[in-house]
Amino acid sequence: MVGLEKPPLPKQVYIPLSQHTGKACIPEVRPGESVVTGQRIAGIQAAIWAPVHASLSGKVTAVQDWPHPVLGRAKAIVIESNGEDRVAEDKRKREPEEVNKLTSEEIRNLVFSAGIVGMGGASFPTHIKLNPPKPVDTLIINGAECEPYLMSDYRLMVEKTGEIIKGIELITKCLGVKRVIVAIEENKPEAIKNFNYELRITCLAGRQANYELRILKSQYPQGGEKQLIKNLLKKEVPRGKLPFDVGVVVHNVATCFAIYEAVYLNKPLYERIVTVTGSCVLNSKVLLVRIGTPIKELIAFCGLKEEPAKIILGGPMMGIAQFTDEVPVIKSTTGIILFNQKEARIYEEGSCIRCGACIRECPVGLMPCLINLATERGLWQKAKDYGALDCIECGLCSFACPAKRRLVQSIRRAKLELGK
Ligand code: SF4
Ligand code: SF4
Structure with missing residues (x-):
């Protein structure tokens, strides 16, 4: 690597x-x-x-x-x-003793001032996620990076393990959670080894929360918040709801590292x-x-x-x-x-043959073919009723479709029309 x-x-x-x-x-x-x-x-x-x-x-x-x-x-x-x-x-660095004295509100303010957003791709402002409107009991740290080709989180987890854990501790303090799960896919052995070691030290140091390292099977998609919660806790986040509605908050490892840099390094x-x-x-x-x-x-x-x-x-x-x-x-x-040219080839779209492959593949339990139909007719409310806003845009439906229907694109279009 x-x-x-x-x-x-x-x-x-x-x-x-x-x-x-x-x-x-x-x-x-x-x-x-x-x-x-x-x-x-x-x-x-x-x-x-x-x-x-x-x-x-x-x-x-x-x-x-x-x-x-x-x-x-x-x-x-x-x-x-x-x-x-x-x-x-x-931009003066802060000593660990100074960081330990920071209140949850002070940490949140530092995270806000540093302009931190969800760095796994979601871009939701992080300071808001550090102050959920409902009590939560579990923090999940997303180190899955399940998309093929990407190595950014893996490299970060290998080279900055201790710093990520310091960021996790700051989040834990803000949320007041007692349970922290660090989830990493099995195809990242160096990251697993480093976290195994560092988390043991963290637990020996008598930290407030219980830390668990969970090794996930490599599969796509499971980096989405709702998929992770389902896989790790067997809890379903209902349609239209957010993780805090089931007592959970999920943060990406790169976001944890950014929080460490903002608070310790003033960066x-x-x-x-x-x-x-x-x-x-x-x-x-x-x-x-x-x-x-x-x-x-x-x-x-x-x-x-x-x-x-x-x-x-x-x-x-x-x-x-x-x-x-x-x-x-x-x-x-x-x-x-x-x-290259071969990989980027755009296939001609065929008619839907109602095979149901897209429905079988959808990890969120949607019917992409019906959302697609509604979108083509401009029936945005219908697309919403079919759950367009719950689509995580994983692309599996398009990938599975034998008629090469552009299902994700049409769902993205519906989301845009619906103002999301
Ligand atoms: S992209 Fe397709 S398969 Fe993935 S969540 Fe959306 S509808 Fe389901
Ligand atoms: S996979 Fe394609 S062809 Fe099959 S039902 Fe879905 S949209 Fe239609």
Whole structure:
């Protein structure tokens, strides 16, 4: 397995104002202003949001429309590097004794100020998940990373085990839970070994909660919150409800690491780990990347064997195909996958033959063929009644369909029309 690498600092970053679930931020800097690495550059007054920070020191050159990996196009703050990577002077590290004295509210405020969102792809602001509206008794740490090709969480779990556990302890304090389950798939032996060792030390140190390491069978999809809860606790999260409704909160390992960095190192979320791989890539790598870096620079750093026919951001099943390599890395970018012509072939869509394969495959128990039918007719309420909003976009229905129906795309469309 390849080690974590740092590519050269980009000369210019394009930092989108929308990188979280909720309202897009408003710029707090103007073209011509100087910024330092980690400085807050955008925010908004809203119920659900997270601030955005500069990922380089240098000068703001523009606030403009730019390709966005999820939204197509969106406003971004452009920063030209001065090559110094100067960090704000008030970013003092905290000693463990100081961290131990922090209250739950102080931890939540630090997590909010650092702009942390769910880094497994969900992008929901983390400080809100640290304060659920109902009591919870179990915290699940998601180290499943079940999508093929992706290695970002695996590498992080191997290289930063102790730091992730410190992040977990901070979450445990905020939630007041007594049970913590760290879930890792069996195809990540180095991570399992490290966690086994470190969690034993944590338990010996007499921590408040009980820690369990659960090894999951490698299977797709099980990285979704509801699937994990079902697999680990045999609990169903009812349709339209959230994990806290069954007394559980789930956080991704990368989010735990970001919480550690925010609280111990006083470091906002301005870089993340990204896997760059696929049949067209010369040297697949796992990279520590500044937010806002155009993906073409990372692709150039890894090298190409052949021109890619398709670029996907995220995993091959749940990721989103991109129309340009100018698109930047954002807080939720887990991977960049480059497929060749053969792999990217688009099949002609046939008529539904009512075989039921999509229904059998759906891990959430939906009837994708019926949602598809409703979407094609613009019957959005019907699509909602069939459970379109509960779809986790795992792609298994499309994969199983012998008629090559574009089921996930049509469900995504329904979700957009329904405002989710
Ligand atoms: S993508 Fe298809 S299989 Fe996956 S949850 Fe949605 S409807 Fe079910
Ligand atoms: S798998 Fe395809 S062909 Fe079969 S029922 Fe579903 S949509 Fe129709």
